[in-house]
Amino acid sequence: xxxxxxxxxxxxPTIDPISGDSPLPVQLSGSLAPQRKRIVHVSTQLSxxxxxxxxxxxxxRCAEGAIxxxxxxxxxVPAVTGATSGTHMISIATPTPVGTCNTILEISSAYDKTVNxxxxxxxxxxxASIQSAEQWFAYISDNNLIFGPTSADQLAISxxxxxxxxxxGNREVFYKAVEEAVTW
Amino acid sequence: MVDGLPQVGDVLPEGMVVDVQVxxxxxxxxxxxxAPPEDLQ
Numbered sequence: 001x002x003x004x005x006x007x008x009x010x011x012x013p014t015i016d017p018i019s020g021d022s023p024l025p026v027q028l029s030g031s032l033a034p035q036r037k038r039i040v041h042v043s044t045q046l047s048x049x050x051x052x053x054x055x056x057x058x059x060x061r062c063a064e065g066a067i068x069x070x071x072x073x074x075x076x077v078p079a080v081t082g083a084t085s086g087t088h089m090i091s092i093a094t095p096t097p098v099g100t101c102n103t104i105l106e107i108s109s110a111y112d113k114t115v116n117x118x119x120x121x122x123x124x125x126x127x128a129s130i131q132s133a134e135q136w137f138a139y140i141s142d143n144n145l146i147f148g149p150t151s152a153d154q155l156a157i158s159x160x161x162x163x164x165x166x167x168x169g170n171r172e173v174f175y176k177a178v179e180e181a182v183t184w
Numbered sequence: 185m186v187d188g189l190p191q192v193g194d195v196l197p198e199g200m201v202v203d204v205q206v207x208x209x210x211x212x213x214x215x216x217x218x219a220p221p222e223d224l225q
Contacts, residue, residue: 042207046214056216057198063209149211173212 036181040068043174050159050167052086057158061149062179070145070155072176076116077159078169083111086163089126090115093156094147101156103129104145105136111163189213 016022040062050056062068075090089108093101107123109115115123119140125131130139139145147155161167190213194201199217206212 040208040210042210042212044205044207044212046203048202048214048216050216054216054218055199056202056214058203059211059213059215061211061213068210154213177210179209 038179040177040179046171050161052161052164052166055158055160057156060147060155062147064149066179066181067146067148068177068179069143070140070175070177072119074118074174075157076172078114080111080163080165080167083163083165086111088115088163089160091158095152105130
């Protein structure tokens with residue numbers, strides 16, 4: 001019965017069931033959607049003053065409808081000019097479903113030293129985070145440093161000035177990412 | 185506009201927005217405050 005109804009719906013000239021002797025010609029049309037990927041370079045300097053005891057966070061969001069995987073990253077903060085004590089630090093964190101961020105990397109330096117993270121070296125690791133340059137390299141190499149276009153999946157790069165002077169030097173953020181269009 | 189893009193001067197839970205840049209389609213939103221995002225509840 002189902003075969004007959006299908007034949008009628010398809011305007012077959014016969015009500016014979018579909019079989020080797022009574023085939024149903026079928027033609028598919030369309031094409032494969034191209035895979036949309038691109039390489040994105042982002043390089044910027046942040047110049048606003050960061051007072052002693054305060055934070056600055058930069059949130060990275062990729063293009064709408066895409067996800068980005070960081071392949072290369074460089075974050076640099078100069079020594080704090082005029083400071084005589086304390087430390088300063090950088091952290092890289094990602095949001096979690098419960099709303100708080102999860103720290104991936106947290107590094108610090110003395111007031112008179114730079115703080116930086118690249119693929120090949122990082123300042124002194126602190127806190128519950130990646131503990132070595134090797135772990136950091138492996139984390140990125142395994143394509144774990146990813147982010148999206150919204151506040152729920154952005155990546156946060158934070159700077160804390162725990163020295164006794166304001167940070168007036170320029171902070172540098174550079175990364176290269178592979179961005180892929182996604183649909184659901 | 186992606187996810188209600190903040191503007192300079194907006195006050196977010198993380199602090200005040202001091203800079204918004206769009207570079208090659210990526211948006212960088214910089215805020216200053218008293219606590220890092222991983223400390224916020």
